Amino acid sequence: MRGGVSLRYGVLVLLAVMILVPFAGIILAALHPPGSQLNGLSIPDQWSWENFTLAWERGNMTALMRSSLLIAVFVVPLSVVLATLAGYGLAILRVWGHRTLSFAFVMGLTLPIELIVVALYFNLREVGLTNSYVGIILAEAALFMPFGVYWMQTHFSNVPEELVEAARIDGARDLIVLARVLVPISWPAITTLSVLYFMWSWNQFMLVLVMMQDPDRRTAPSGLGLFVGEHTTDIPLLGAACLIVIAPIVVVYLLFQRSFVSGITQGAIKG
Amino acid sequence: MARELTSSVSPPRAVEARGGGRAAHPPARSPRRRGARGWLYVLPALAVYLGFAIWPALNTLRLSLLTWDGILPATWAGFGNYVEIFQDSALYEAILHSLVLIIFFSFIPIGVGLLMTALLMGKVRRGMTFFRVVFFLPQVLPLVAVGITWRWLYSDAGVVNQFLDLVGLGAITRAWLGDYQLALVALGLIGTWVMSGLCMMLFLTGAQKIDPSLYEAAKLDGAGSFRQFRHVTLPGVRREITVAGVITTIAALASFDLVFVTTNGGPAGQTNVPGLLVYRLAFNEGDIGGASALAVVLTVIVVAVVSAVRYFTRDES
Numbered sequence: 001m002r003g004g005v006s007l008r009y010g011v012l013v014l015l016a017v018m019i020l021v022p023f024a025g026i027i028l029a030a031l032h033p034p035g036s037q038l039n040g041l042s043i044p045d046q047w048s049w050e051n052f053t054l055a056w057e058r059g060n061m062t063a064l065m066r067s068s069l070l071i072a073v074f075v076v077p078l079s080v081v082l083a084t085l086a087g088y089g090l091a092i093l094r095v096w097g098h099r100t101l102s103f104a105f106v107m108g109l110t111l112p113i114e115l116i117v118v119a120l121y122f123n124l125r126e127v128g129l130t131n132s133y134v135g136i137i138l139a140e141a142a143l144f145m146p147f148g149v150y151w152m153q154t155h156f157s158n159v160p161e162e163l164v165e166a167a168r169i170d171g172a173r174d175l176i177v178l179a180r181v182l183v184p185i186s187w188p189a190i191t192t193l194s195v196l197y198f199m200w201s202w203n204q205f206m207l208v209l210v211m212m213q214d215p216d217r218r219t220a221p222s223g224l225g226l227f228v229g230e231h232t233t234d235i236p237l238l239g240a241a242c243l244i245v246i247a248p249i250v251v252v253y254l255l256f257q258r259s260f261v262s263g264i265t266q267g268a269i270k271g
Numbered sequence: 272m273a274r275e276l277t278s279s280v281s282p283p284r285a286v287e288a289r290g291g292g293r294a295a296h297p298p299a300r301s302p303r304r305r306g307a308r309g310w311l312y313v314l315p316a317l318a319v320y321l322g323f324a325i326w327p328a329l330n331t332l333r334l335s336l337l338t339w340d341g342i343l344p345a346t347w348a349g350f351g352n353y354v355e356i357f358q359d360s361a362l363y364e365a366i367l368h369s370l371v372l373i374i375f376f377s378f379i380p381i382g383v384g385l386l387m388t389a390l391l392m393g394k395v396r397r398g399m400t401f402f403r404v405v406f407f408l409p410q411v412l413p414l415v416a417v418g419i420t421w422r423w424l425y426s427d428a429g430v431v432n433q434f435l436d437l438v439g440l441g442a443i444t445r446a447w448l449g450d451y452q453l454a455l456v457a458l459g460l461i462g463t464w465v466m467s468g469l470c471m472m473l474f475l476t477g478a479q480k481i482d483p484s485l486y487e488a489a490k491l492d493g494a495g496s497f498r499q500f501r502h503v504t505l506p507g508v509r510r511e512i513t514v515a516g517v518i519t520t521i522a523a524l525a526s527f528d529l530v531f532v533t534t535n536g537g538p539a540g541q542t543n544v545p546g547l548l549v550y551r552l553a554f555n556e557g558d559i560g561g562a563s564a565l566a567v568v569l570t571v572i573v574v575a576v577v578s579a580v581r582y583f584t585r586d587e588s
Contacts (some may be wrong), residue, residue: 004496008390012398016405019464023408024418024429039424082316090311101313108324112525112573114546114566118553120323122341142323145316147568168405174308203413204529206546210554212540221413225532228419235423242416253411257404260411261472 001194030239036211053239057232059241063216064223068248071136072201076194079141083193084186086145088178092164102153108146116143117210124211131214139211140201148193153236154247155189156182192210199239199260220245222264305324342557352564353458362565364571365543368455369524372544373576375459376466376523381515383463384470388478388508389500391471403475406468414465420530422448425533441500448534461529471516475582476503477511513584517577524573545569 025041031053032044055061075134076093086105090098121130129135137159159182167181208222215223230239253260335352339345356362360516364510380385385509387406432444447457481503491498527546530536536543536551545565553562 086316093307093309120327145320
């Protein structure tokens with residue numbers, strides 16, 4: 001019995017080490033003196049923090065981080081509000097054709113971004129929305145819409161019907177029912193959706209790579225993807241750049257760990 | 272992108288089940304009028320979705336039938352672009368590569384995820400949260416950063432070779448992502464590293480919903496922890512296995528970020544995947560028709576494979 005438990009822990013620790021070694025590798029690499037040649041995992045002779053400043057400057061990180069934040073700050077509320085309104089319309093108001101509509105949104109969950117990105121570039125170019133934050137924000141909102149609508153709709157359809165009816169008997173109109181009754185009891189679901197949207201917006205790569213040619217307005221991951229091409233051999237510098245780009249998302253993950261996980265798992269399974 | 276495709280294709284059941292409940296609402300206003308005004312709530316989301324996702328998707332269909340460089344007037348190509356995909360060995364192989372990646376992005380992570388679930392169930396209480404948080408961590412990182420990290424781990428002087436030297440396998444060390452035979456496998460294993468935690472988290476959620484009395488019954492019948500897992504947990508997470516299969520398969524077929532930063536298709540096209548070629552054809556080579564046709568073929572494969580996954584893991588009952 002005892003042996004079984006230690007075997008379990010042994011395998012668990014082994015798996016955890018395999019997950020964590022890449023992180024240890026990149027952190028140790030980033031602490032080596034700039035430009036030094038590395039051989040596998042090695043403790044630097046002296047801890048050197050300059051790589052972070054260097055990566056920040058050479059990687060144009062002020063601009064990249066600003067773009068990433070700016071895009072996320074618009075995408076998250078916009079998508080959450082639109083998805084909430086649509087979820088309400090589909091689940092509670094049950095608009096004419098709500099089943100077809102739900103199906104149309106859910107269909108979008110399987111479409112790969114490759115199907116959209118080529119034509120989207122030329123469509124947006126026609127209306128002058130390439131190289132623009134507005135174009136990226138709207139495109140991301142559209143990409144995330146299937147999940148958000150599905151998420152809010154499922155959530156609202158699990159709200160007890162009596163709550164909505166009681167409010168209606170008190171004379172509340174549609175918008176009041178949503179704002180005063182449904183939204184206040186839905187904060188957990190809305191928070192989770194916001195956290196997921198933030199992650200997807202922060203990590204989005206292909207869309208930004210295609211739509212944003214201006215190097216000063218690229219997002220952190222897309223800037224990093226091109227930075228690696230210019231500094232292939234300077235591992236300490238690349239390591240520091242990677243750590244800068246993943247830091248915000250790791251912080252969000254650790255802070256919102258619970259809603260994060262419940263979001264991804266429930267969202268995937270509820271269907 | 273593939274990560275947000277976290278769902279199966281059917282509309283939520285709860286919504287359908289409540290469809291009949293409409294009559295229960297107080298008849299203050301006619302349902303028809305309410306239905307019409309309700310559209311105002313759906314319309315903004317629908318407009319953004321149609322305008323920036325569905326409209327371009329339909330346009331990709333149209334572009335796939337043209338010969339166009341993005342600048343000069345387009346000419347009609349009919350199905351020429353599609354014929355080319357299956358005749359051009361590079362395009363054809365890219366599709367095969369993405370199918371191979373399913374093994375590493377989907378099959379192995381589902382296996383590892385089940386192992387993690389088995390290890391975290393039952394007796395293990397101490398450190399459970401720690402392991403869950405760590406196993407899931409790769410799933411939240413931008414794949415670009417994951418790719419850059421692994422590029423270094425796999426390099427000549429990287430950690431993978433350092434480890435092999437250490438355990439006496441120094442003879443097989445190489446620059447893994449540059450190896451003609453093994454680059455695709457090496458790339459795939461990065462996917463395994465990323466996806467296993469996601470599978471685990473899905474299975475754990477499913478396993479928590481299993482009625483504890485089933486485990487009690489199995490114990491009374493003398494089943495050890497392995498047989499309990501085999502006969503209670505495994506059937507109990509069947510649905511979650513389907514979901515994991517769908518999500519990871521889409522991630523494998525539509526992969527782009529990882530390949531772009533690790534191998535960029537090399538060596539000699541051995542890790543080309545459709546996503547990479549769609550990007551390259553459209554934005555480096557100016558073959559918009561070809562890129563669009565490949566994107567359409569990729570989508571058809573995604574839908575076909577996802578349907579197959581759902582069919583083969585369907586609930587018999």
